[in-house]
């Protein structure tokens with residue numbers, strides 16, 4: 001570790017002031033401290049935001065859900081409203097990390113977490129994300145867990161969050177507060193694909209604070225759920241995952257929200273799968289047909305060719321679990 005300054009913000013204005021001066025926010029600290037210990041990150045000033053009043057889950061004016069940025073993963077997963085209206089969020093959270101981590105870690109910190117690419121965390125390896133222009137050790141290295149969608153010449157790392165996949169599927173919005181005031185951005189625009197600047201990962205401006213994630217009200221009845229496929233059944237990141245929400249009315253699928261994790265440089269929305277489902281009657285054959293499109297545009301690497309097929313099967317299985325079959 002190296003010397004740094006830690007301040008605790010007692011209110012939002014104080015936090016924003018410190019953020020504007022270059023302070024780095026810290027919430028649960030479950031991932032930032034690791035990165036500092038490994039010297040992957042070296043912020044000079046940390047601003048502890050854990051005392052800010054951003055710890056509520058509320059129903060929005062339009063009937064959606066607002067999850068405060070400082071709500072712990074465990075609290076969000078257990079919240080009655082989340083569990084009953086968007087089980088896909090609860091399931092994604094409960095399949096993440098460990099119970100101890102979920103008790104500390106926050107929703108804001110979760111969507112801000114950085115990739116688990118081992119070369120990113122090894123400061124002796126070439127990594128454009130950690131050190132722009134240094135190269136990408138994963139391209140010619142061991143890339144079994146890396147991305148097959150949204151990659152660039154510069155970076156092929158996956159985004160590791162599970163709940164972000166549910167937020168992407170449900171078309172959530174991220175609420176931000178910065179020195180220039182409040183704004184909201186669609187979740188789809190919040191996390192950035194690597195392109196030629198993999199070091200830029202979120203559409204945050206300097207000093208901006210995430211205050212909440214909002215889930216829009218969707219037509220009811222809505223069935224939803226999250227499936228995560230990994231090398232071991234607990235305490236492991238996804239090889240592939242699928243978040244699915246379906247609104248079926250009169251025997252016909254009227255709304256379909258589908259996204260995948262473990263395969264993209266950002267949580268990967270699957271519009272081709274959604275379009276294949278909307279207007280159709282649920283059936284085993286429909287799930288299989290729709291899932292064929294899950295890996296459209298995939299560009300596998302040397303060691304992760306299996307992910308394209310695994311992704312299709314993950315999506316098909318989760319459509320079957322959520323949508324049922326005749």
Ligand SMILES: Cc1cc2nc3c(=O)[nH]c(=O)nc-3n(C[C@H](O)[C@H](O)[C@H](O)COP(=O)(O)OP(=O)(O)OC[C@H]3O[C@@H](n4cnc5c(N)ncnc54)[C@H](O)[C@@H]3O)c2cc1C
Pocket residue numbers: 024025026027028029030031032033034049069070073095096097098101104105106107108109110111112113160161162163208209210211235236237238
């Ligand atoms: C061993 C291990 C296994 C894990 N497994 C999984 C898994 O399976 N699935 C999964 O999804 N996650 C997993 N995680 C990641 C874990 O979920 C994150 O560490 C956690 O969610 C981060 O939240 P935090 O509050 O501790 O963030 P912090 O460590 O406090 O912060 C993380 C980042 O977010 C920024 N930040 C935090 N809050 C805000 C805010 N309100 N506004 C702006 N910036 C903010 C910080 O500046 C920092 O850059 C795992 C972590 C570990 C250590």
Ligand code: SF4
Pocket residue numbers: 115117118119120126127128129130135136137138139154155156157198
């Ligand atoms: S995949 Fe991205 S994070 Fe991993 S080594 Fe390459 S540039 Fe770095």
